[in-house]
Amino acid sequence: MMQAKLYLAVPCGDPAGIGPEIVLKAMKTAQLPAEVGLIVIGDAPVFSKLAADLDLKADFDSVVSYQELLEQAMAGGSRKILYTQNIVDMNHFAYGQISAMCGRAAYASAQTAVQLVQRGYAKAVVTPPLHKEALRAAGIEHIGYTEILSALTHTKKAITMFDTMGLKIFFHTRHLSLRQACDAVTKDSLLETIITCDRITKSSPAFDLSLSLAVAGLNPHSGEHGLFGDEELVSIEPAILEARSRGIDVVGPIGADSVFYQTRMGKYRAVISLYHDQGHIAAKTYDFNRTISITWDLPFLRTSVDHGTAFDIAGKGLADASGMVRALEVAASYTCN
Structure with a gap:
């Protein structure tokens, strides 16, 4: 298998929503060029629980927790890497529930995604949904990806x-x-x-x-x-x-x-x-599930689904991943050209 030449950074979004589910589903179905790999950022126990509960395959080549292991995984040819966090306490985790803990996890994964791009490990950021109330509960000032990424990169107007x-x-x-x-x-x-x-x-x-x-x-x-x-x-x-x-x-x-x-x-x-x-x-009347968002004038390309965390169906296996698939494919297309 061809070794990845560039990677897309994929923060997990709010762990209590459908973000991790659509990431796992999109990893399986997205048609990405052979030279494009993924670095998904999120808590490994959340993905393990989701995979077990929904009979989904957590199709990661490598699971890493710090920079040196990430470099080893990339050098070893891993194309689907999970960069795990240690934020979500599974004893207090529940699908579809607003929590400061999940707000912190979502924000931290976005921070890490930006750092991976800034340090040259990834070329673009592809985002599943956040939950604004969870971010606010966590004391995060900015409650949308555009605002968060702009603040982290000191971008005046994305x-x-x-x-x-x-x-x-x-x-x-x-x-x-x-x-x-x-x-x-x-x-x-x-x-x-x-x-x-x-x-x-x-x-x-x-x-x-x-x-x-x-x-x-x-x-x-x-x-x-x-x-x-x-x-x-x-x-x-x-x-x-x-x-x-x-x-x-x-x-x-x-x-x-x-x-x-x-x-x-x-x-x-x-x-x-x-x-x-x-x-x-x-946009959403035309095609709700496949509408994606592209953020311009950041120091890097960012694509995203354009729907919410869908707490009402989180953890039930009902999430439509077609928007996440398009977001990954568009990001790959733009970064490869």
Whole structure:
């Protein structure tokens, strides 16, 4: 068997959720190039329990607990490595339960994943879901992967993009209340987002640069010239006009009831969603399980599933791993090219 030339770091997510399950399932079914290996970070007893409870194979070539053993495993040709933690006390572990312990384990696995990339052991990070309440219970300030990875790498502004079977959606804002998200749509901030998204799309072969970048409207029918709100007139249209004056091929605002479908059909290279649910609803209605998230402008590539920890089905063998499979395959594709 060909020895892996590069590795993807895979933190476990919240151990009480479906993260470890979809990791084990995806390891079995993901079609990865022979030169790509995996380093999964999580507590070995959690994976052992899960494998026994669900009759899944924990298909690891090596289990390591510190850097020197990791180097030995990589040098020995291991392609599926478990980098074990010692955080989860199995006497207090339960599937589907919010706990500070599992929040700490999830955060620690993300920290280790970043360290593995920074030290040259891995090229990209692929993430299963976190649970925000568990992170908060653990006293973690940042409660989402984008925020956590940005803080760990001192990244000023990482950009989230969804990829749903070719439909590519960037987000102007993420975890804000709806009122705060509306207030965050200003000419200057949106212009910055347009410039950033244009730069990203021009740096990757994943985008068709013969197509325009689109901006979704905020209000119904993009405000109908001020009949349903003035954000389009005051902020969105001026930002687009300024971007166009700088040579950026961007159009809009286009009504949110149309622009996502049009982008899926190949009319635009990508669409900028102005707030969290606007783009999430479009992507997940199209294909909930296979929507993945790609985070740009970190020092490394990060791909992720775009669903939650599904505590209601954790430990029952019902989790659909297709999103995790796509996240692994997309990360492998980007890092190999």
